[in-house]
Amino acid sequence: MRLVSTRDARHTTTFAAAALGHAPADGGLWVPASLPRWDDVPALLDLPWAERSCEILCRLLGDEWERSALDALVREAFDFPVRVTAVEGSTHALELFHGPSLAFKDFGARFLARVVSASATGPRTVLTATSGDTGAAAAAAFLGRAGVSVAVLYPRGRVTPLQERQLACLGGNTRAFAVDGSFDDCQRMVRACFADDRLAADLGLTSANSINIARLLAQVPYYFEGVARVREAQPGRPVVISVPSGNFGNLCAGLYARALGLPVEAIVAATNANRTVPDHLESGEYRARESVATHSSAMDVGAPSNWERVRHLFGGDLAPLRSALRWGSCDDHETEQAMRALHARGHVVEPHAAVAWRVLDRALRPGECGLYLATAHPAKFLDLVEPLLGVRVPLPASLAALLERPVRAEPLPADAALLAARLREGAAAGEGERAPA
Ligand SMILES: *Cc1c(COP(=O)(O)O)cnc(C)c1O
Numbered sequence: 001m002r003l004v005s006t007r008d009a010r011h012t013t014t015f016a017a018a019a020l021g022h023a024p025a026d027g028g029l030w031v032p033a034s035l036p037r038w039d040d041v042p043a044l045l046d047l048p049w050a051e052r053s054c055e056i057l058c059r060l061l062g063d064e065w066e067r068s069a070l071d072a073l074v075r076e077a078f079d080f081p082v083r084v085t086a087v088e089g090s091t092h093a094l095e096l097f098h099g100p101s102l103a104f105k106d107f108g109a110r111f112l113a114r115v116v117s118a119s120a121t122g123p124r125t126v127l128t129a130t131s132g133d134t135g136a137a138a139a140a141a142f143l144g145r146a147g148v149s150v151a152v153l154y155p156r157g158r159v160t161p162l163q164e165r166q167l168a169c170l171g172g173n174t175r176a177f178a179v180d181g182s183f184d185d186c187q188r189m190v191r192a193c194f195a196d197d198r199l200a201a202d203l204g205l206t207s208a209n210s211i212n213i214a215r216l217l218a219q220v221p222y223y224f225e226g227v228a229r230v231r232e233a234q235p236g237r238p239v240v241i242s243v244p245s246g247n248f249g250n251l252c253a254g255l256y257a258r259a260l261g262l263p264v265e266a267i268v269a270a271t272n273a274n275r276t277v278p279d280h281l282e283s284g285e286y287r288a289r290e291s292v293a294t295h296s297s298a299m300d301v302g303a304p305s306n307w308e309r310v311r312h313l314f315g316g317d318l319a320p321l322r323s324a325l326r327w328g329s330c331d332d333h334e335t336e337q338a339m340r341a342l343h344a345r346g347h348v349v350e351p352h353a354a355v356a357w358r359v360l361d362r363a364l365r366p367g368e369c370g371l372y373l374a375t376a377h378p379a380k381f382l383d384l385v386e387p388l389l390g391v392r393v394p395l396p397a398s399l400a401a402l403l404e405r406p407v408r409a410e411p412l413p414a415d416a417a418l419l420a421a422r423l424r425e426g427a428a429a430g431e432g433e434r435a436p437a
Contacts, residue, residue: 019214021206053221084229102377105137108215128208129186136166138208181414192416210249219253238265242360246299270359328359
């Protein structure tokens with residue numbers, strides 16, 4: 001797949017180079033130079049999940065990968081179920097949280113881990129900022145992979161205790177930094193390290209954030225699965241998909257799926273109180289800002305990095321973007337109301353899915369059916385879910401075991417130079433060579 005920079009299409013690269021961490025020199029993000037529009041989507045939708053996912057990724061990446069190798073890689077990465085459940089009348093949930101870290105980030109992280117292992121020619125350092133789930137998924141996906149070490153930055157005190165354990169007690173080739181700052185600070189520090197060419201080359205820096213195009217492409221197949229199942233349940237009705245959004249990587253993948261020909265009436269950009277994008281779509285003016293902390297912490301992003309990709313897909317033009325999207329937001333009070341309302345209908349959901357459902361519910365028009373992305377397992381947000389709904393959420397065994405383990409995060413001020421120094425020390429000490437604890 002030929003990729004170009006969002007800022008200057010004269011900068012180009014291959015999928016493998018982009019996945020490994022090569023960044024455009026102009027400060028932009030890699031995007032597909034063009035996307036085909038497939039004319040056999042109905043036939044694709046008839047395929048089973050694994051076979052269809054392989055087919056989609058082979059079509060996109062077939063110029064760089066042997067089909068059999070990519071096929072094996074995709075089947076191994078996506079070895080957990082994707083479920084679509086009926087919520088009420090015309091609304092369904094696409095459950096993306098049945099992977100090892102219990103959030104949709106497992107799709108991107110597990111695919112990326114295998115792409116990196118297959119493509120790397122020397123040691124790599126996977127560096128990633130997380131608001132909770134990316135770090136957990138990346139640490140789990142790369143744990144124990146030879147020649148790769150992982151460094152995860154998270155805002156101290158702003159991830160759930162369970163998320164903190166998922167990313168900070170694995171040990172082995174993984175390292176966690178608890179940063180005194182916000183997720184946006186973590187992102188800035190990571191970006192600064194990637195912008196340092198010497199550091200990036202010396203450490204073989206690779207990003208596991210959604211600025212990595214491999215993650216976004218791995219998220220395209222489940223949009224096809226969602227539409228296939230909804231059309232089976234409600235034939236002939238237009239489908240609207242609601243995406244609970246923070247950094248807007250997931251929504252960007254949905255727009256790619258739509259550009260490839262997936263029949264989606266509209267995609268709903270659903271945010272919490274961090275309204276950078278809804279405000280932009282309403283007023284036309286784009287104003288990035290500091291994030292505010294909410295219940296749906298993985299969406300606490302005030303300067304969403306993938307918005308640049310979304311804008312690029314529509315040639316920087318707001319009019320077609322506004323017709324492809326609907327949008328809305330939901331504050332913590334409304335999120336709690338949505339969680340209660342869903343519980344009354346028999347569904348226990350965590351705050352991110354609740355935001356998606358609430359905004360979808362307002363955006364749906366008569367005759368349409370809605371699909372919202374349930375991005376995390378309710379067990380990941382126990383401290384909110386259990387007291388609010390008065391339920392017990394059984395913890396999956398893999399997570400219960402983690403709660404017994406000590407957090408081994410390294411505290412770090414929000415300072416990119418200090419991070420760079422720690423990474424160099426780590427590499428010198430051969431962090432990546434230690435066996436998993
Ligand atoms: C990361 C995350 C989101 C936001 O996804 P983006 O691709 O950053 O917009 C939503 N929900 C959960 C549970 C997440 O972990």
